[in-house]
Amino acid sequence: RRKKVLYPPGPLPKPLIGNALDMPTQRPWEKYREWCQTYNSDIIYLHLPTHPVVVLGSIEAATDLLEKRSQIYSSRPHVEMVKLMTWDFHFGSMPYGPRWRAHRQMFHKHFHPTDAHEYHGLQLQAVRKFLLMAMRSPQHTRKYIRQMVTSIIVSVFYGKQIKSMDDEYVVTAEIATEGLSIAAIPGGHLVEIFSFLKYIPSWAPGGSARRIAEKYIPYVKDLRDTSFNEVKKAYDEGMPPPCIVANLMEEIRARYGGTSDEAVQEDMAKSIAGSSYTAGADTTTCAAESFVLAMALFPQVQRRAQAELDRVVGSGRLPTWTDFDNLPYIRATVMETMRWMPVSPFGVPHALDADDNYKGYHIPKGAWVVPNVWGMMHNPADYPDPEVFNPDRFLGADGKVNPYVRDPGTAVFGFGRRICPGRHFGTFTLTLFIANILHVFDISAGIDEHGQPVVLDTEMVGAMLASPREVPCGLAPRSDVVAKLVKEVKYEYNM
Numbered sequence: 421r422r423k424k425v426l427y428p429p430g431p432l433p434k435p436l437i438g439n440a441l442d443m444p445t446q447r448p449w450e451k452y453r454e455w456c457q458t459y460n461s462d463i464i465y466l467h468l469p470t471h472p473v474v475v476l477g478s479i480e481a482a483t484d485l486l487e488k489r490s491q492i493y494s495s496r497p498h499v500e501m502v503k504l505m506t507w508d509f510h511f512g513s514m515p516y517g518p519r520w521r522a523h524r525q526m527f528h529k530h531f532h533p534t535d536a537h538e539y540h541g542l543q544l545q546a547v548r549k550f551l552l553m554a555m556r557s558p559q560h561t562r563k564y565i566r567q568m569v570t571s572i573i574v575s576v577f578y579g580k581q582i583k584s585m586d587d588e589y590v591v592t593a594e595i596a597t598e599g600l601s602i603a604a605i606p607g608g609h610l611v612e613i614f615s616f617l618k619y620i621p622s623w624a625p626g627g628s629a630r631r632i633a634e635k636y637i638p639y640v641k642d643l644r645d646t647s648f649n650e651v652k653k654a655y656d657e658g659m660p661p662p663c664i665v666a667n668l669m670e671e672i673r674a675r676y677g678g679t680s681d682e683a684v685q686e687d688m689a690k691s692i693a694g695s696s697y698t699a700g701a702d703t704t705t706c707a708a709e710s711f712v713l714a715m716a717l718f719p720q721v722q723r724r725a726q727a728e729l730d731r732v733v734g735s736g737r738l739p740t741w742t743d744f745d746n747l748p749y750i751r752a753t754v755m756e757t758m759r760w761m762p763v764s765p766f767g768v769p770h771a772l773d774a775d776d777n778y779k780g781y782h783i784p785k786g787a788w789v790v791p792n793v794w795g796m797m798h799n800p801a802d803y804p805d806p807e808v809f810n811p812d813r814f815l816g817a818d819g820k821v822n823p824y825v826r827d828p829g830t831a832v833f834g835f836g837r838r839i840c841p842g843r844h845f846g847t848f849t850l851t852l853f854i855a856n857i858l859h860v861f862d863i864s865a866g867i868d869e870h871g872q873p874v875v876l877d878t879e880m881v882g883a884m885l886a887s888p889r890e891v892p893c894g895l896a897p898r899s900d901v902v903a904k905l906v907k908e909v910k911y912e913y914n915m
């Protein structure tokens with residue numbers, strides 16, 4: 421007799437369509453938490469016509485599966501539209517296996533935390549430039565945050581200086597990224613169910629998948645190729661700007677020059693650099709935006725952080741990374757930012773490579789595994805009053821960061837072999853930004869570019885990446901002395 425398979429609990433599936441209609445489209449992370457409560461389980465199962473989905477509702481479940489069993493939980497769902505759009509070069513979307521591993525190793529080698537100090541100067545310059553622009557036109561704070569983060573990523577990878585968000589590279593990258601988010605809408609395209617639709621030409625009825633893809637393909641290609649080829653050319657002429665792509669070229673020429681592997685390695689280098697914009701710029705931007713929102717909503721936190729900065733840095737200079745060790749409240753504020761509004765509220769789905777069994781439940785091969793990071797970060801057992809932005813929760817009685825309180829970094833950057841390889845870099849950018857903006861400005865809701873008062877709430881918009889609906893823009897210099905410091909900064913990198 422066949423044993424009955426027991427799946428994890430979850431809403432009752434309907435014939436044929438399973439749980440397709442149960443899938444939440446608004447704030448899915450709240451629904452995921454509700455299901456965990458309703459079924460009293462930290463693992464929830466949903467039947468979809470294309471694939472099962474498993475939602476993990478606790479850090480323990482995520483650690484047990486995505487970390488301890490990472491040999492089978494480290495793949496990515498196959499999304500046909502991502503492939504059709506040629507976005508499958510992005511190693512964040514590659515299935516687990518040798519191709520992904522080779523990309524990840526190359527990325528890691530050139531982006532290792534111990535090498536990251538090479539780029540601290542660029543990060544600092546971009547943050548300082550932000551201060552100056554925000555002082556001149558605070559109503560554009562949101563745009564300037566994005567510009568600051570983007571210019572860091574682009575200068576670190578390609579040695580390129582971007583002057584505004586109208587820069588050609590940025591426009592291309594934004595359109596290509598828009599394509600990726602459209603491609604990745606779960607259940608958004610029939611081609612995911614009827615894969616033969618990918619063969620229907622864009623001009624024919626039923627060819628909408630190709631039509632959408634073809635609109636974005638030139639931008640995706642441009643994002644991956646153009647800047648890379650510019651650095652390669654400069655490298656061959658002996659004048660490359662200092663950047664990751666130049667370092668990659670150096671290594672490839674030294675190790676593989678003239679061999680049959682050279683082209684393969686170059687192609688890989690192109691892909692990892694091309695992955696950096698979507699993976700690094702949007703994420704860090706969202707985190708910086710939610711920090712600014714938190715400051716306007718919790719002014720008492722602002723005052724505490726500023727008191728620490730006044731004591732440690734003083735009004736004679738601007739903060740830099742050498743101050744970090746002496747700024748525990750600022751570091752706790754960075755942690756609280758990541759927890760309060762996690763940038764990827766339900767992580768980036770992993771895919772399961774083999775049938776598995778957990779707590780007596782069967783989890784079939786091919787399931788998409790979704791960690792409800794927001795639910796974990798808003799669990800009152802770990803973080804009492806989770807809706808309150810309170811950096812003190814991370815500090816001990818001695819005022820130092822308390823190692824016994826769970827560091828949000830253990831969840832918000834993902835899990836296991838897929839954990840974010842840019843997490844140290846992203847945290848560093850964020851810490852520099854937070855220390856500098858609080859040293860110079862008092863932050864309040866402000867008046868927008870149309871002269872209207874900004875109305876704030878804690879609504880998060882987006883899905884895989886979420887950011888605040890409104891970002892405050894009331895940035896007022898705290899004193900003439902700090903305002904003068906900002907104006908006097910010398911921009912050695914000519915950004």
Ligand code: HEM
Pocket residue numbers: 511512513524573695696697699700701703704707763764767768769770832833834835836837838839840841842843845846847
């Ligand atoms: C606040 C900033 C950031 C956050 C919150 C963040 C978050 C994440 C998350 C949740 C994942 C998925 C992990 C998983 O699948 O379990 C990820 C993957 C990734 N991140 Fe980040 N990230 C940030 C900054 C960066 C930066 C600055 C870079 C580099 C430029 C970067 C590069 C990547 C890459 C390449 C992947 C794909 C890794 C893979 O699939 O193997 N991230 N990130």
